[in-house]
Amino acid sequence: MTGTAADVIRVATSQVGYHEGYSGGHWTNLQRYSPAVPGLEWSQNQAWCQTFATWSFQEAGMPKGAYLVTASCALAVAWWKKANRFSTYPAVGAQVFFGPGGGSHTGLVYAYDATYIYTVEGNTNTSGSAEGDGVYLKKRARRDTYVYGYGYPAYPAGIVTADPAWKNPAPTPQEIDMTPDQAAQLQKLHDNLLQIGSLTEKDAKGNPVVHGAGYYLAHIHYDALKIVATEAAQTAALTALATAIGKVDAAIDVPALVAEVKAAIEAAVSQVVIHLDVPDVA
Numbered sequence: 001m002t003g004t005a006a007d008v009i010r011v012a013t014s015q016v017g018y019h020e021g022y023s024g025g026h027w028t029n030l031q032r033y034s035p036a037v038p039g040l041e042w043s044q045n046q047a048w049c050q051t052f053a054t055w056s057f058q059e060a061g062m063p064k065g066a067y068l069v070t071a072s073c074a075l076a077v078a079w080w081k082k083a084n085r086f087s088t089y090p091a092v093g094a095q096v097f098f099g100p101g102g103g104s105h106t107g108l109v110y111a112y113d114a115t116y117i118y119t120v121e122g123n124t125n126t127s128g129s130a131e132g133d134g135v136y137l138k139k140r141a142r143r144d145t146y147v148y149g150y151g152y153p154a155y156p157a158g159i160v161t162a163d164p165a166w167k168n169p170a171p172t173p174q175e176i177d178m179t180p181d182q183a184a185q186l187q188k189l190h191d192n193l194l195q196i197g198s199l200t201e202k203d204a205k206g207n208p209v210v211h212g213a214g215y216y217l218a219h220i221h222y223d224a225l226k227i228v229a230t231e232a233a234q235t236a237a238l239t240a241l242a243t244a245i246g247k248v249d250a251a252i253d254v255p256a257l258v259a260e261v262k263a264a265i266e267a268a269v270s271q272v273v274i275h276l277d278v279p280d281v282a
Contacts, residue, residue: 037055
């Protein structure tokens with residue numbers, strides 16, 4: 001993983017349904033995340049929402065120094081603020097903080113719209129408690145006074161945010177808009193690859209390369225397409241993916257798939273990449 005917002009969300013949501021230990025009729029805060037984060041072993045059996053967020057950043061491949069290794073929500077808030085990466089507006093892949101000063105509870109935002117934020121949170125429960133029993137997906141009102149603010153990780157491609165004042169780093173080359181015809185070509189490419197991904201995931205019987213490719217393709221969101229890189233890089237990436245699929249599923253016509261990929265890209269635009277780090281947002 002490369003530490004993108006998509007990586008962080010994928011890691012965090014993979015834990016949904018996990019529960020802490022239960023003994024003597026009580027949940028115990030005994031969980032897998034504290035011993036898995038170097039420096040946070042001491043936090044075992046304590047409230048672990050922030051530890052879960054830290055673990056998610058770590059497992060997603062975010063570089064050291066890109067987030068604070070801490071079990072304290074309050075310390076994390078202070079760190080994001082000092083880094084000038086704190087906002088009162090949601091963003092995809094942001095860390096959201098709850099309660100007075102943001103010190104009560106935390107989670108990770110995987111989507112937002114005009115009314116709600118959609119989060120994955122550790123140490124919560126079905127009612128949204130700050131001292132719960134496991135990892136849950138939650139839907140919370142954006143303007144609830146319980147929502148304090150958001151820490152913005154420095155993701156490689158920037159961060160998609162509702163904050164009108166936030167300026168992402170300018171991509172290289174500069175972003176350009178798609179025409180309707182270009183968008184249609186990319187939609188066709190997306191649909192074709194999504195179909196191939198589903199077939200290979202079904203037929204490859206657990207092969208890790210193709211299974212991973214199928215999962216990757218199945219999570220493409222067309223609304224998140226942006227043009228930010230070179231034609232050559234995109235062609236090479238999709239050609240490599242087609243080749244990997246063809247090695248397992250002999251029924252795939254790899255040369256034809258590669259040719260279609262190249263034609264679609266050339267017809268769409270000379271500089272294109274598919275961003276996968278933004279779930280559906282309003």
